[in-house]
Amino acid sequence: MGPGVSYECEVQDGSHINEDHFYPEIIHPDTLVQLPHGQQGELVFTTLTKEGMPLLRYRTKDLCTLYDGQCACGRTSVRMGRIIGRSDDMLIIRGINVFPSQVESVILEMPEFEPQYMLVVDRVNNLDTLQVQVEVRRDFFGDDIGRMLNMKKTLADKLKSVLSISADVKLMEPGSIERSQGKGKHVIDKRKLV
Amino acid sequence: MTIKQLSIFLENKTGRINEVTKILGQHGINMHAFSMAETTDFGILRLIVSEVDKAVEVLREANFAVMLTDVVWITCPNVAGSLSHILDHLAEQHIFIEYMYAFAEGDQANVIIRPNDIDHCIQVLKKCDCNIHNSL
Numbered sequence: 001m002g003p004g005v006s007y008e009c010e011v012q013d014g015s016h017i018n019e020d021h022f023y024p025e026i027i028h029p030d031t032l033v034q035l036p037h038g039q040q041g042e043l044v045f046t047t048l049t050k051e052g053m054p055l056l057r058y059r060t061k062d063l064c065t066l067y068d069g070q071c072a073c074g075r076t077s078v079r080m081g082r083i084i085g086r087s088d089d090m091l092i093i094r095g096i097n098v099f100p101s102q103v104e105s106v107i108l109e110m111p112e113f114e115p116q117y118m119l120v121v122d123r124v125n126n127l128d129t130l131q132v133q134v135e136v137r138r139d140f141f142g143d144d145i146g147r148m149l150n151m152k153k154t155l156a157d158k159l160k161s162v163l164s165i166s167a168d169v170k171l172m173e174p175g176s177i178e179r180s181q182g183k184g185k186h187v188i189d190k191r192k193l194v
Numbered sequence: 195m196t197i198k199q200l201s202i203f204l205e206n207k208t209g210r211i212n213e214v215t216k217i218l219g220q221h222g223i224n225m226h227a228f229s230m231a232e233t234t235d236f237g238i239l240r241l242i243v244s245e246v247d248k249a250v251e252v253l254r255e256a257n258f259a260v261m262l263t264d265v266v267w268i269t270c271p272n273v274a275g276s277l278s279h280i281l282d283h284l285a286e287q288h289i290f291i292e293y294m295y296a297f298a299e300g301d302q303a304n305v306i307i308r309p310n311d312i313d314h315c316i317q318v319l320k321k322c323d324c325n326i327h328n329s330l
């Protein structure tokens with residue numbers, strides 16, 4: 001048992017990394033290029049004191065940001081921010097990083113929709129497109145088509161503010177989206193099929 | 195003096211309406227009138243059927259999102275200008291029609307109306323040359 005990678009102080013403004021024992025880096029998950037502290041990317045570790053089985057630039061698959069500078073608690077070690085997703089799940093759409101978990105958090109906030117969704121990514125005329133399929137809850141289905149379109153627009157607006165790119169929302173019948181067994185079943189990336 | 199209409203949420207997907215009609219047919223439920231409102235990715239199928247409660251039950255069993263909506267069913271003479279005359283009256287009384295659909299049957303024309311203010315609409319219709327139906 002060696003020391004832990006990081007620990008939280010009383011300020012809880014990120015997690016302090018045990019820099020005596022671990023050397024952290026942030027890389028771009030696709031290009032693998034090292035990114036400066038302050039930018040979001042995949043966390044990579046190198047162990048400095050482990051003997052026998054050291055880890056060299058071990059890819060955690062966790063996406064976060066590293067912060068320099070003194071913490072309010074007085075410590076000056078590098079801190080890592082909250083893990084915002086897994087690099088495996090990350091989609092790059094029109095140059096923007098998109099996580100299924102971001103879409104999920106928006107949908108879970110809206111009682112109009114079932115907690116089921118599917119992201120369909122495609123490329124049309126050299127432009128990435130994102131369609132978000134959601135199931136309308138039975139109780140929220142209405143005879144008023146204007147209200148249904150409003151529901152769709154509200155979700156599209158929320159997604160845009162969270163994702164920074166616009167998504168086409170498709171309202172689906174309840175029960176029509178395949179229930180996923182594992183993670184990663186929330187995405188159909190048609191760009192890979194071409 | 196209203197009747198119950200079935201409103202069914204449908205994805206725009208080939209064969210989805212067939213499934214509705216098939217289920218109703220299998221249960222011996224007759225469709226008197228229907229209309230389809232559609233957008234690019236979904237539609238609302240509006241149906242007047244013989245056995246409303248049974249229709250809701252069997253469609254919900256088959257996983258359809260179904261709800262009931264109060265609508266007004268009138269018949270008026272199937273002659274030129276007769277519907278126009280009724281609609282003039284409704285407009286004069288500032289009754290807004292969200293949607294309507296119609297089918298002719300011999301010398302009678304059946305019209306299903308979904309107004310914004312259903313009670314007011316019925317009051318006005320009572321003064322017009324038409325019959326308002328309580329049930330099918």
Ligand SMILES: [Zn+2]
Nearest residue numbers: 009011071073
């Ligand atoms: Zn601290």
